[in-house]
Amino acid sequence: MSQVTAIALFSGGLDSILACRVIMAQGIRVVALKFVTPFFDHHLLAREDAYRADIRRKYGIGVRLVDLSNGYVELVANPPHGYGKHFNPCIDCKIFMLRRARAIMAEQGASFLVSGEVLGQRPMSQRLDTLRLIERESGCAGILLRPLCARRLPATEPELAGLVQRTGLHAMSGRGRKGQIQLAAQFGISEYPSPAGGCMLTDPNLGSRIAGLYQEREQVAGSAPRPSDIRLLLVGRQFRLPGSHWFVLGRNEGENEQIAALANEDDWLLTMVTRPGPTGLLRRARQPSAGSPGEEELAALAAGLVVRYGRKVGGRRGAADVLLIRDGEQCTLTAAPLSDETFANWLR
Ligand code: SF4
Known part of the structure; x- marks a missing residue:
């Protein structure tokens, strides 16, 4: 029987590292996708090989970069589910990423998707009703497995089909990091980035600078900024x-x-x-x-x-x-x- 493959959304933070490793520990091949846009991690494109080698060496995870700039920059102008505290359209951002991941899943013949979300960890985007909405609107209901909190959620299709053993999944919730740090130690992972994200849309100063550019481009050019406008702004x-x-x-x-x-x-x-x-x-x-x-x-x-x-x-x-x-x-x-x-x- 050929090896089961899963596609993981990989932010590079500890939760996404652990989510990949939990699934890999079940003998499943994981292809991790690191999405980049002008608002986060775009600089990695210039050193993709070194980045991939670094992640492979530190965590044993095979990662590839996917540039979401086109389409994402327009999405930020008018996200259907609005913004978070700053200029961050987290719900629509996740829907956008999942849609892209689902398309890549089909291309790769993968069986399901993985993400490192933990129920209740973030106020807006990780509440149960929001997780459900994101799954539904991205067309990923049933195929998105969240290994760190899966046992607090109904079983997904890969679990029901016996591709993934539910007993090997976790029941984390909330903002604490204790469970993740213990799990990292079990995997022998001691070097990982701090939880603070690198998304400029959540930064009060950069977020308002970016919002100002959107407003100005709308007035001056009648359209959303181009990806190169955002990069120039920063x-x-x-x-x-x-x-x-x-x-x-x-x-x-x-x-x-x-x-x-x-x-x-x-x-x-x-x-x-x-x-x-x-x-x-x-x-x-x-x-x-x-x-x-x-x-x-x-x-x-x-x-x-x-x-x-x-x-x-x-x-x-x-x-x-x-x-x-x-x-x-x-x-x-x-x-x-x-x-x-x-x-x-x-x-x-
Ligand atoms: S913090 Fe940034 S990258 Fe993360 S979900 Fe929100 S908008 Fe997307």
Whole structure:
């Protein structure tokens, strides 16, 4: 008989690690999916092989990354079940992930899905009625097994079919971590991430910054932000120039590289020519607001900001040359540093 396969939703937190291991301990092959979006764990895509090797080495789990950006970014604009405390659409996020996992389950010929949820652990998304709603709306009723709290829930199809022994599952509930820590010790797992999640949508500051971008993109561009907009929002110093044009400056070499890599064809890129300084990216509003500066004035303002944050010479900031790339063409501007009073209201 061929080996039974399950698809697991793998956040990388202890609960998801344990959920995989509980199922693997029953001789079932587990393919773990680590979903990424611009709001969480996107940086892993750049080092996928190392990440997979690390998870395999630490926990013996085979994981693959799945980029959910397209579709997810639009979902965040208007989630049918609303937001949590901040800009986090947890219920719809889980439904979205489960739908994708169900599609992958079919592709892989897997028999069921696994998640590390624990009944009552989170106020909104892990109440019994919410767990049920998420299962129903994702089309996963009966095929989603939650090994850490399964014995507090009705038996799922893989249990009823004898693919999984219910006696090997657990009955955890609530916010305490004691049961998980004991189980981790049984599996010989001592190194695991802290429970605090890495989702920026649940962060009060980042969440409201992201919410602001959604509002602004709706007004300025008439649509939800693109995935690259979100990634750009989460890097560097952010400015809103007159006319609602969006400008971002790197704060270090790493951010300069990220910003350059995020440039779209219609963005402007600015760099200092003769001395070190930040990379600037200007993403122009499609419908500039009233009083928007003309192209040359806008270029001068952006270059003035680049010079303002560029390296000083002899303790002073002086004028400097800035290379501007726009519409595939390059030109050099000489710009004086903008005064702090000029741009104080542009910082966002
Ligand atoms: S915290 Fe973020 S990743 Fe987790 S369910 Fe909520 S929105 Fe999704």
